[in-house]
Amino acid sequence: MTDTTSIMTKKRSYGGLSTGTVAPWVICTAILLVLPYVFQSNSALTIMNQMAITIVFALAYNMLLGQGGMLSFGHAVYMGMGGFMCMHVMNWVEYQNIPLPLPLLPVVGGLFGMGMATIIGSFSTRTAGTVFAMISLGIGELIAASSVIVVAFFGGEEGVSGDRTYGLPVFGYEFLTKIEVYYLTAGWLVLSALLMYLFSRTPVGRMANAVRDNPERAQFLGYSARWVRFYSFCASGFFAGVAGGLFAINFEILTEENLNLVTSGSILLITFLGGVGFFFGPIIGAIVFTLLQSVLSLQTELWQLYVGALFVLTVMYFPGGLAGVIMMHVAPYKLGKLGTLVVPYFKTVLPAAIGILGLASFCEIMFHFKHAAVGENDMSLFGIEFSTHSPLPWIVIVGVTLVCFWIAKRNSAELRETWGNANVLSSPKEGGAQ
Amino acid sequence: MTAALELEGLRKSFGKTEIIRGVDLSIGKGERHAIIGPNGAGKSTLFNLITGRFPQTSGHVRLHGHDLAGKAPFEINRMGLSRSFQITNIFPKMTVFENVRCSLLWSMGYKYSFWNMVSKSRALNEGAEEILEQINLTSRRDLPAGVLSYAEQRALEIGITIAGGADVIMLDEPTAGMSNTETDYIVGLIEKVTEGKTLIMVEHDMGVVFGLCDRISVLVYGEIVATGEPEAVRADQAVQEAYLGAALEAEH
The missing domain is CATH 1.10.3470 (ABC transporter involved in vitamin B12 uptake, BtuC)
Incomplete structure (x- = not known):
């Protein structure tokens, strides 16, 4: 195609x-x-x-x-x-x-x-x-x-x-x-x-x-x-x-x-x-x-x-x-090394995804806090109801976000290394470049 | 018999600076002609004037007797003149095969067709394979051209240049920046692919020029100081003073 x-x-x-x-x-x-x-x-x-x-x-x-x-x-x-x-x-x-x-x-x-x-x-x-x-x-x-x-x-x-x-x-x-x-x-x-x-x-x-x-x-x-x-x-x-x-x-x-x-x-x-x-x-x-x-x-x-x-x-x-x-993964696939990427992906991309959701939640709660009608303190995120005026949801969101990004960052080195290995012998860019 | 390429009183100024100061030159059909000269002599400018990349200030360029004044590069190319560039000029993101195939399209009469499939034409694909074979890049055919080694890219550019079947081929420093082995390889390639065609090349490497070409012109400060067979040019007093002396001394 x-x-x-x-x-x-x-x-x-x-x-x-x-x-x-x-x-x-x-x-x-x-x-x-x-x-x-x-x-x-x-x-x-x-x-x-x-x-x-x-x-x-x-x-x-x-x-x-x-x-x-x-x-x-x-x-x-x-x-x-x-x-x-x-x-x-x-x-x-x-x-x-x-x-x-x-x-x-x-x-x-x-x-x-x-x-x-x-x-x-x-x-x-x-x-x-x-x-x-x-x-x-x-x-x-x-x-x-x-x-x-x-x-x-x-x-x-x-x-x-x-x-x-x-x-x-x-x-x-x-x-x-x-x-x-x-x-x-x-x-x-x-x-x-x-x-x-x-x-x-x-x-x-x-x-x-x-x-x-x-x-x-x-x-x-x-x-x-x-x-x-x-x-x-x-x-x-x-x-x-x-x-x-x-x-x-x-x-x-x-x-x-x-x-x-x-x-x-x-x-x-x-x-x-x-x-x-x-x-x-x-x-x-x-x-x-x-x-x-x-x-x-x-x-x-x-x-x-x-x-x-x-x-x-x-x-x-x-x-x-x-x-x-998507096409980046064709080379590892051809080398039969796509499987090696699954675990590092799981360890990096999953926390990163949760972190991003956390960041989005922070934007949402902030937006609600600033723009909701007076007295309307309750909102729901991912099916959880809470009040934007109590500190707990804020702490949870910020905490989860930071921890998840930290994990993702820590694991990203491993992902990078696995990615490099998964592409060895394949990428023409490495062989022929001047 | 009309010359393949004829220059008459060709001049080019950039502002007040005159780079090409009245060049007269006639290159016969099937001749292999080299233009040599020290740095800044205007060799590349001369090439660009001939191929319509810049307009000349005055004078004439004639290809097979037809004046090229005011013609765009693509029109000049259609009249049977093809060139390579000093700095490698290929299609880096397309595959080697696509590079060659594209260079065949016009000469095979496809023009701006949007009703033919390139994959369906046997003549086109086999022609492209043949050229890949000639320039020894068959093993690289499916790689993006941008990842080839320097010598391979130069070879590809020569392939693109000759593919269209032009009978006047102009090569601008085809061996610039190459090792000795690479140079030998490219010279052999040029010899092979320009068989029976008119070749005009700018070159720095004296060994290449003296071995390959029938006649040599020496360009110094926008003027041709000597034209003739390699031995005669080598013996020419003016040339030795202006250029070869310095170059030969540098070699020792």
Whole structure:
């Protein structure tokens, strides 16, 4: 599924189809088909739809960031514009009786997103670095500001809404229920992810990596770095637009929120959190982020603080993201030394995890102490009820946190050593580096 | 017969400093030509002018009779000129095999295709394997290029440079910073892969130049003071004064 795995598993791989590359796709598709039988509630379906849309968007974003080395601060524009267009088309279908089946609506979003990307990419992809980032930021702000100016298209502050069920029924499905929408979204997820993966295997997709690594070298191989970036940008715009179309179908409303810099920023965060270096990185990022957003936000008001901290820690200590952390274990696995890591992990990661929970508890109790209504002294954490005005919970939390971090720190040396041993003979970085 | 590469009155100034001060040079098809000269003579600048990395201040560069003025590096490359760099210039995060395969894409006519799978093309993959074989890096094919040893990276860069099938190959100090064994290895490699092609190289190592090249030009302070066959250049009084004397003395 990634450069490294396929390379490590087969001696003479051309990055083509093999059991190693096909299996993850089959398994993931099967999981997508079965998921609604496991999580049947309406809210679970909503979360899963949201997840699928975010995955498509994050993968599209990673075509720029991970594959092409372009850092965009305004990618919500292409998803949002695609989504708005789909909302309008959905309404035209309703009022003018245009025979456009709903499942094809994301194509409209994709084409519109790609059209936008063609216009903006024509001048923004001249260079990659700071100039590209700044232009993307400016365009992002510009379009978001337009949403209250060009009311005819963006619907002003209340946005544009519609009803997906007034279209043509497709094979008897009218997409009234969440489950029908789920399968529509999941189908588009698999199709877009597959197409994006295949794109990365085409000549222009390969050259996107080359231009990312060394634009000058690419030029001396006969490729214009600018055109390579432009093609990646358009393709990314297309799939972002598809994600916008899926959003329109799912939520039946688009507002300024879908275009603004917050959305652009969070897709960067999601992609980076998942890992930009691997194709499946953004998928993990989107799943984790959506879960944090929907599940954690029900538990605590401070969830954004935790997500922010997670992001900072990922950038600082695991620049490869969650996918990078997973792929780090491929080498020990190949050497058959994965087992040696279990005990040190248990001894370091478990106390660290408890310590982190302790730290979070401290934030929670502090927040409650400062912001709860007067007289409301009781709160509950992990199912335990206590009063924030008695010293005992404070002492327990601080004590547990400190002790756990101390244990984790003490054991981390052992983990580091075991980790080093588990990678010996494997890592090419150690053998060939100058 | 038109020369493979022809320079006419080529000049380059950076601000008020004139680095290349009127270079005229004609290099025939299939010739192996070396450009030598002391540090700061402008050898690399000359290379960069020819390959469109910088625009020239005045003068002409002609590749197979076509003027290269105003052409971007990728356009010059498509006209059949390929180069390596003094500082290793490869794709460090991609595998060795991917490096070579990418360098074949344009010449095999794939252009900006997004409807072909690179893994499906036998010609492409076999071509890349063949080049790996030529540069003796088959055993390294699946490693990220950035982790190779220095000599291997230089070999890979030469592989990338010749892969596109360009008939004019320019190498900028291919043996810089190498041990004797490594130098011998790279020289052998250059000899092998540039068979029948026009080779233009900048080099510091005299042994390499005299053994490998048909003709030598000596560049001193932006001007060519001598051009000719190795023996003639070695005997040239002006050259000995300007450069070789110092270099030969240093060797003793």
